[in-house]
Amino acid sequence: MTLTAGAGWGAWLLIRIAVARDLTAPSIFEVNAHGQAQIYGWMGLFIVGFALQMFPSFWGTRLVAPRLGRALLPTMAGAVLLRSVAEARPAGRFAELAVAAGAVQLAVVVTFVALLVLTARRHTSPWRAADRYLAAGLAWFVLSSVLDLRHLARTVGAAGREALLAEIATWQLPLRDLQIHGLALSMILGVSLRVLPGLFGTPVIDAGRERRARRLFWPLQLAILAEAVLFPLAMVTKSPPVFVGFWVATVGFAVTAVLAAANLRVFARSRLDLPSLSPLAFVRAAHVWLGVSLAMLVAGPLWSRLLDLPFSHAWHGATRHSITVGFVSLMMIAVASRIAPRPAESGFAGAALPLAPFVLLNLGCALRVTQQVATDLTPEAFLPAGASGLIELAGLTWWAAWIVPRLVRAGQPFATARATLTRATASTPHER
Ligand code: HEM
Numbered sequence: 240m241t242l243t244a245g246a247g248w249g250a251w252l253l254i255r256i257a258v259a260r261d262l263t264a265p266s267i268f269e270v271n272a273h274g275q276a277q278i279y280g281w282m283g284l285f286i287v288g289f290a291l292q293m294f295p296s297f298w299g300t301r302l303v304a305p306r307l308g309r310a311l312l313p314t315m316a317g318a319v320l321l322r323s324v325a326e327a328r329p330a331g332r333f334a335e336l337a338v339a340a341g342a343v344q345l346a347v348v349v350t351f352v353a354l355l356v357l358t359a360r361r362h363t364s365p366w367r368a369a370d371r372y373l374a375a376g377l378a379w380f381v382l383s384s385v386l387d388l389r390h391l392a393r394t395v396g397a398a399g400r401e402a403l404l405a406e407i408a409t410w411q412l413p414l415r416d417l418q419i420h421g422l423a424l425s426m427i428l429g430v431s432l433r434v435l436p437g438l439f440g441t442p443v444i445d446a447g448r449e450r451r452a453r454r455l456f457w458p459l460q461l462a463i464l465a466e467a468v469l470f471p472l473a474m475v476t477k478s479p480p481v482f483v484g485f486w487v488a489t490v491g492f493a494v495t496a497v498l499a500a501a502n503l504r505v506f507a508r509s510r511l512d513l514p515s516l517s518p519l520a521f522v523r524a525a526h527v528w529l530g531v532s533l534a535m536l537v538a539g540p541l542w543s544r545l546l547d548l549p550f551s552h553a554w555h556g557a558t559r560h561s562i563t564v565g566f567v568s569l570m571m572i573a574v575a576s577r578i579a580p581r582p583a584e585s586g587f588a589g590a591a592l593p594l595a596p597f598v599l600l601n602l603g604c605a606l607r608v609t610q611q612v613a614t615d616l617t618p619e620a621f622l623p624a625g626a627s628g629l630i631e632l633a634g635l636t637w638w639a640a641w642i643v644p645r646l647v648r649a650g651q652p653f654a655t656a657r658a659t660l661t662r663a664t665a666s667t668p669h670e671r
Contacts, residue, residue: 240280240316244323246635248273250628253607257625260618262552262611267407271394272326275387277563278418279344280319285571286380286426287311287351294355294373297433299364303357311347318343329395341391348384352377367444368452372429375460379421386414409474413467415559420492421463423567428452430574431503438577439519440511442504455499462492486540493533500526514591521573521592524601528565531608532558546615557611564631565604572596572638579645593641599634603627 241247252265252273291308295301302308322340325333355377359370390410397403432452435441444452465488473481505522513519535558542554576592607627613620 240276240284240319241635242632242639244276244320245273245281246277246628246632248276248323250632253628254625257621260614260621262556262614266327267403268329268395269327271391272323274415275326275341275344275391276319276323279315282423282563282567282571283348283380284312284315285575286376286422287315287347289430289574290351290355290373293434295358297364297370297373298359298362300358300361302354303361304354307350308354311351314343315347318347326391326395334395337395338388338392341388345384345388348380352381367432368449368456369429369432369444371453371456372425372432374429375456376422376426376429379417379425379463383414383417383422386410386417390414409471413470416463416466416470419559419562419567420466420496423562424496425460425463427567427570428499428503431570434574435503435505435522436510438574439505439517439522440509440513441519441522442507442510448502448504451502452499455495455502458491459495459499462488462495466492489536489539493537496533497530500529516592516594516597517590518573518576518592520597521569521576524597525566525569525573528561528569528604532561532566535561535608542612542615548615551612551615553611553613553615557608560611561604561608564600564607568635569600572600576638576642579642580648581645593637596634596638596641599630599637603629603631603634606630 248269252269255264256262258264291302291305291311318340322337322344325337325340329337359374390406393406393410394403397406432444436443442448466485469481469485469488473485503526505519505526509519535554539551539554539558543549543551577590581590604627606623610620610624610627614624
C-alpha cells in the first residue's frame, strides 16, 4: 500500500509541488486520497494485523472468530484502493464510489474493534496500564473513522469551492488529530509498554513506571479530545479565547505525550546484546522525531506570527510529516523488523538491519521537514523538499526488499514471529 498509493503517490505529489513551487498544486482530493491510503492502508492494516495476532496473547486468550479477522485484510485493501482512485478525482459517480469505499473502511474498523472487545472479555491475564492505551487507540480508531466518513462525504459532495474550503478549514485538522495523536500515538504507547522491554531490552516496566503510565493516561486522552473539540469550535465561533484554548490543549498534549514517551526510556542502555544497527536504532530515531513534531506543534502559532501569516501550511505539513513518517512509520518498521521471522541460525547478525533504509528515511524526513518550512522563506527550498519524497520512497523500498522475503519464507526453519514476540512479552517482568 505504502509503496504505491501511499508514499509512492506522495512522492509524486511532492514533485508536482516542487515544480509548481506551490503547496496547493495538487488538489485537496489528491492529497486526501494519499492521506487515507497511508492511514488505513499502511498504518491501519499494520495495526489490524498486529492487534489480531498479538493482543489475544497479551490478554491470555484466543481471538474470537479468526476467519472474520482474516477477511478484514482483503476488504480493507480493496476499499483503500478503490477510494484512492475515486477520491482523487471525485467527479460524477466517483464521488459516490469514494463514499462507498469510506463506508466499507468504517465497517472494517468497527468489525475489527468489536472482535477485539469480544476477545478482551475472555481475558485471563490481569489488565495493565498498557491495555488502557490500547483500548483508547481502538476507541479513537472508531471515532476517527466516523469523522473521516462524514468529512469525505462533505468534501467530495461540497456544493462549491466556498463550502469545500469551509469544510477543510474546520474539520481536516481535528480529523488528523484523532487519527495521528489519538489512534497512532495511543496504540504505539500501549504496544510499547507491552513489548519494548522484551523485544529491545529497554528497562522493564516496574511498579513506578506502570503507575506513571496510569497517571498520564487521562491527561493525555483528554488533551487529544480537547484538541479535536476546540479547533472546530474556534473556527465556527471565530472567538480568540477559544483559539487560545485550542493552543493550550496542544501544549497539554505535547507535554503529556513527551512524559508518556519518556517513561519508556528508549535511550537507556539495552539489556540485550543487539547489533549497532538493530531495529532499536529506529525506535530511538522515532522518538527524536516525535520530540521534533511536538516542539513544532507548540511553536506553530509563533512561526505564523513571526512571518505575519494567518496560518503556515508549510509548517503544519512539516509538523505532521515529522510524526507520520518520523515517528509512526519508524516505530512500525522497528517492531516489524524485530518480530519478522528470521533465519533460525542467523543469531546476532539476523537482528541487524541494513544501514541504507535508516539513512534514507531519516535523511528524507529531515529534508522534508526543514525544507518544507523553509518554503515560507524562499522558493528555492521547494527543490530539496521535492527530492525528499523520492529519498523516503527509496528507503521504504530498500526496507521492503529486506523484510518481504523474510515474510514470504515464514515457516521452517525460520523462527515464527509469534513465538519471538510471545517469548519477548513473557520475559517482561511486571508488578501491579
Ligand atoms: C513516506 C513518504 C511520504 C510522502 C512523500 C508524503 C507526501 C505528502 C504530501 C506531498 C502531502 C501534501 C502536502 C502537505 O500537506 O504537506 C501529504 C499529506 C498527507 N500525508 Fe503524506 N507523505 C508521506 C508519508 C505519509 C505517511 C507515512 C502518512 C501517515 C501514516 C501520511 C499521511 C498524510 C496525510 C494524512 C496527509 C494530509 C495532511 C493534511 O490533512 O493536511 N503521509 N503527504
